[in-house]
Amino acid sequence: MAIKAVFDNDKYITEQKSEIVKRVDKYGDKLYLEFGGKLLYDYHASRVLPGYDPNVKMRLLQDLKEKADILLCIYAGDIERKKIRADFGITYDSEALKLIDELRGWEIHVLGVVITRFNGQPAAKIFKNKLEMRNIKVYTHQFTKGYPTDVDLIVSDEGYGANEYIETENPLVIVTGPGPGSGKLATCLSQVYHDHRRGINSGYAKFETFPIWNLSINHPVNIAYEAATADIKDFNLIDPFHLEAYNKKAVNYNRDVEVFPVLKRILKKIRGDDSLYQSPTDMGLNRAGFAITDDELAMKAAKQEVIRRYFRYRCEYVMGLTSKETVQRVELLIKDLSLEPEHRSVVEPARRAALEAQERDKGSEGIYCGAAIELKDGTIVTGSNSPHLHAASSLILHAIKHQAEIPDKIKLLPANIMESVKNLKTEILKEKTLSLDLIEALIALSISATANPAAQLAMEKLIDLRGCEVHMTHLPTPGDEAGLRRLGVNLTSDPNFSTKDLFIT
DSSP states (O other): OOOOOOBOHHHHHHHHHHHHHHHHHHHSSEEEEEEOSOSSOOHHHHHHSTTOOTTHHHHHHHHHGGGEEEEEEEEHHHHHTTOEETTTTEEHHHHHHHHHHHHHHTTOOOOEEEEESOSOOHHHHHHHHHHHHTTOOEEEOOOOTTTTTOHHHHSSTTTGGGSOOOOOOSSEEEEEOSSTTSSHHHHHHHHHHHHHHTTOOEEEEEEOOSSOTTSOTTOHHHHHHHHHTGGGTOOEEEOHHHHHHHSOOOEEEHHHHHHHHHHHHHHHHHHSOOOSOSSHHHHBOOOGGGGBSOHHHHHHHHHHHHHHHHHHHHHHHHTTSSOHHHHHHHHHHHHHTTOOGGGSTTHHHHHHHHHHHHHHTTTOOSOOOEEEEEOTTSOEEEEEOOSSBOHHHHHHHHHHHHHHTOOTTSOSSOHHHHHHHHIIIIIISOOSOOOBOHHHHHHHHHHHTTTOHHHHHHHTTGGGGTTOEEEESSOOOHHHHHHHHHHTOEEEEOSOOSOSOSSOO
16 A cells, blocks of 8 residues: 655755755855766656655756756766666666756856776777767766875875866856766865865855664665666765764764765865764765655655565576675575565565466466556556466556446457457568567557557556556566556566567567
8 A cells, every 4th residue: 555655855855955055155166066966857766755856956957957967977987888767768878868958958157078997998088079069068087096095196186186177157066977887976076176276265055865874874765776776786874074073973874974084184185184974974065854644654664665676686696797796795684684585565476376377277398477456546457468468567457447447347458459469460460479468458459449449548647557456476578667667557576487489679
């Protein structure tokens, strides 16, 4: 059943904006603000903190756009190895293009794109050319010589001075990127170095949503952050610098704590003063914890996110995308929270649906896939694969029929449409199977809706599935995964392949 909202977006925007303006005023001329996490479509935050607007940061930027410039960073190595943003299924360079388009849609101008740690990588060159052909300014920064130990070399003409200077106009410069390791910090510090050589008093701060510093280290919301970043080995810890400076506990994470002494030395070398920040927590701007309106429900939602991450990493492991160590890290987090994977309400119904399909077709040698969805009223609907439909297709058709109160005997996909699709797939496209994946089933449904009022009514219920929980007993095919992503459901699956074939279309 859907969890009620536990987050006050308006309060968050008001407090976050106030903190940013105060930090800009402290420096006087310019503040480079590193935006960690996702600038748009932060679905992790919206799952962990129900009611959190996935685009709340964009609403904040709109309030600040008259006094802010935007720089977008992307690591050349991520372009070269075609790193994927999992929630969209697109590469980081495509995500950067998408982000620029989205910012324009919000009437926010991107000053330029910085390709970091650039060393002539062929794919990065192509990406640079593509942007420049569309009149987008591109800057390239190389790896900083001497980093992280030789501060004298870092803060010199051979270090930050070797980077191309980026002219900015406004007192606030937002530095963001499509993912971790994109070079946002190095870009900020490089700019601070160049500014001070020009007599501009500028500084650095960080805007990060997770972990939430004023929640306990063992709070499920913070543990969910550890689960989300298990693949890059992030972990939470009590900020030792904050504890020493103020005798107060604050939660931070390993990378910020590890880099803080280096960062402080660099800023002191540039500015001649290190008194502003005594800890990584001082460096950050994060008011998310003050906007949580129901801590108990937030903990419940966060625990569910840890279970989702457990299933996701197990699937990525069998696909060769992550390590066994990553899976083990999340297994430990689940045990720490006294959880079981089956505490996710749709897991057991999906597995039962697969077993029931197997019982139904005794003697068949096929692989039986089950799927389950929990609707917003708490009802759980199931589906399974058949010669005509993938399990995901069966599930979604069952779900929208239930929501539209359409009797089981009424078919959403009549025989004539199924026969037409069969001819297309087998006779023309020469495919092996008739069975429709979810994208194909939705297209067939839209055709059926032109002459079938029941199909039209059911199709209108698809929008109500956004945010619902779904589990499958087997890895979704590309067509199923794309369809479920577009419907906006929260999908998990068991780490089983739906076919013995190695190549899946």
